[in-house]
Amino acid sequence: MLFAKATPVDEDCVDPTWRRFKGCLGALDGTYIEVTVPESEKARYRTRKGKICTNVLGVCNREMGFVYVLSGWEGSASDSRVLRDAITRRNSLKIPHGNYYLVDAGYTNGPGFLAPYRGTRYHVREWAQGARAPRNYQEYFNRVHSSARNIIERCFGLLKKRWSILRSPSFYPLKTQFQIIIACCLLQNFIRKSMEMDPEEEGSILDEFTPDGDEEQDGLIDVVENTNEWTHWRDNIANEMYEEWRASRTE
Template sequence: MDGDGDYTDEQSIVNMVQSIALSDCIGMIDGTHVDAMLLINLVAQFRGRKGVTQNVLAACTPNKSFTYVLASKYYMCDAGYPTMPDFTYRGVRYYLKEHSGKTPKNRRELFNLRYSSLRSKIESVFGTLKNRFKILCTKPYYSFPTQVDIVLACMILHNFITTIDPSDKLLNESEINKDIDGEVIYENDNNLVDFTQTQTQREQTELRNEWKTLRDDIAWAMWVDYCDKYNHGVTTET
């Protein structure tokens, strides 16, 4: 770290991200797509921009163990919440590479950094899972209940490996383990499922404002805690 509080090398930014995003983290949640084969009368329900898939919702811990899995579901757009308008702060640094060499200067940057860091972490876990169990990346030719069981079995085996062999090579090669199905929430995408399409414009506005208020409260609490730990309690923003 230099005199201005900025990190000057890649390893430093990685260490900083881990310390501010994962130290108090209970778990991370996201979705990943697994190719599916279904009866013709069910295909439409499971078709999304990734093709015909199980959209698997999962939560994991910072040590890369899955704590919750919801398989067998049709296209849910990663449970919908990341596509809510203003989920993160737009026009503010978001991607980890944009933070390289810099510490957060305000609550908005900190919020985006932590969200991006946690999302990158679970995408890495999904990548590890698919790199190890190639059956998850091929068209299955089993009954659909068996396809669901395969996903669950692979995650159970993954957890077993993280428990008995935390030094496993795949678990520790995150640079090759990015989930190939990772979404980019900042890109405009007209194919997203609109979960508010049955709401009135007023209801949508109220929901958006309610979330923005909650997000701002969370961001401020994060910033105060961060400044207490790393800036002697000074909460001045730039």
């Protein structure tokens, strides 16, 4: 298969974007892609902005390779609902206990999914040059988290830039439209793996495919839920990040 592999950030990582996220596998998010559906199905596929779309879950590693893609969910479905399906279906998204993906505030912060603090500055543009420095550990954590999680947004942006068929609805059968989305993700992986430099990057019912088989596996996360232990762990690493940053500013 052409799906990429996700390897966790290890203790020796020196990449400034990722080194604080030990055990992290990458990032995930949902994106809307317009589709053509029968008139009777339009209500289910209509997004809050009125477009007829499928809500696609994309999961990528730190090298911008798609690890898992689930297409076919209605545009009216929430990102968290699509994720719950992804980790419980037969060909599920595999997340070993102790590892996790970065997610945005629309998802639950719980084992396997590290979300930012809600109600606190987060998006990269909010940390643009000239913005005030973080005032507490939540703001600093969100800044670091946003910088790393942005990789999935770059993946989606590159995908839609490269494949024009994903930028407007097509008129293939609905199942074929879902399969085309998967195919474009796999082709993007192949291009990035085969070419030293990606020219596009330099210039600028449900279908799912996974690299794993259908066999039962133990030690994998199969529920999305918040726990006190996970919340405390996030607080601890956020405080460590913030104190390290403050110390570096006084040197």
